[in-house]
Amino acid sequence: ARMLTEQQIPTPGTLEYRRTGSTRRYHPGYECKWATNTVVHILENREYTGCLVNFKTEKLSYKVKHSVENPLEKQVIFENHHEPIIDTQTWERVQELRKQRKRPNRYDEVGLFSGILFCADCGSVMYQQRYQTDKRKQDCYICGNYKKRTHDCTAHFIRTDLLTAGVLSNLRKVTSYAAKHEARFMKLLIEQNEDGGKRRNAAKKKELEAAEKRIAELSAIFKRLYEDSVTGRI
Structure with a gap:
């Protein structure tokens, strides 16, 4: 580059x-x-x-x-x-x-949220970015589309320490709820997994139908080319 x-x-x-x-x-x-x-x-x-x-x-x-x-x-x-x-x-x-x-990785570590954090507006993966201030080093995650200078998104970023604190706070709330309402929590998980499974199956079916349609189109093209070749039209 x-x-x-x-x-x-x-x-x-x-x-x-x-x-x-x-x-x-x-x-x-x-x-x-x-x-x-x-x-x-x-x-x-x-x-x-x-x-x-x-x-x-x-x-x-x-x-x-x-x-x-x-x-x-x-x-x-x-x-x-x-x-x-x-x-x-x-x-x-x-x-x-x-x-x-x-x-080479001068920090010798991978960000805790690398690869699993996405921009809420455009859906792009968010990249870890580190910078040095006068007093200390700072970490943040920034929208990939903005980082690559595209027009798909604006300057969305979040500090790593604030993100970590927010995730920990929500984890504590979830574990506390699960401990107090175990049966209800398990029911919610099962319902979400079933709903996600149905949607994944529907998506796979759609992909399969698209592949079969494309294969049929290519087969028709190859057949026409073969017929034109045999008859001397090409």
Whole structure:
């Protein structure tokens, strides 16, 4: 990202803006300012090898907007779908080299809420940010969309010490309620789990129907291409 920025290479969002006028990923004043996550996305994008990848992400719960990446075994990959930009061997070599890299962590610790804290407004994951004041070090969590300079959200953040205190306070209330009303508490948990299970099953069914529809569409396309090839139309 640093090298691309130094060489003043326009970002994908800048190129999209120049080509279509879309401001969705365009950041005035940062036309050639590359973010690390953009480079990572380019390096890890399997579709550059000519594949079509379906079901790359899913929502773990209907309560949050945030989607998580599916493991490879849950994804549906169609080989040779379009003209590749790079060959598969080069792409796989890049993935091997990336696995060997270890990013140094000067704090030697992972934030207590890292990966499980999401912005209430936009659903983006919130990232831990640390800074030094005149008197002491301060920790906070900041909205990922705001941190990446997108227009999807504003400067939402919360101090780690206040967040920890709030979580502990609520945990004490929950454990106190459970101790006093054990049967009622267990009933509430069972009802919530059943409701969540029904919603997850409905979501899985919807995904399956979408996959079957896509497979049927591709089969029809392949059939037409085969018939056109046999009859000499292509």
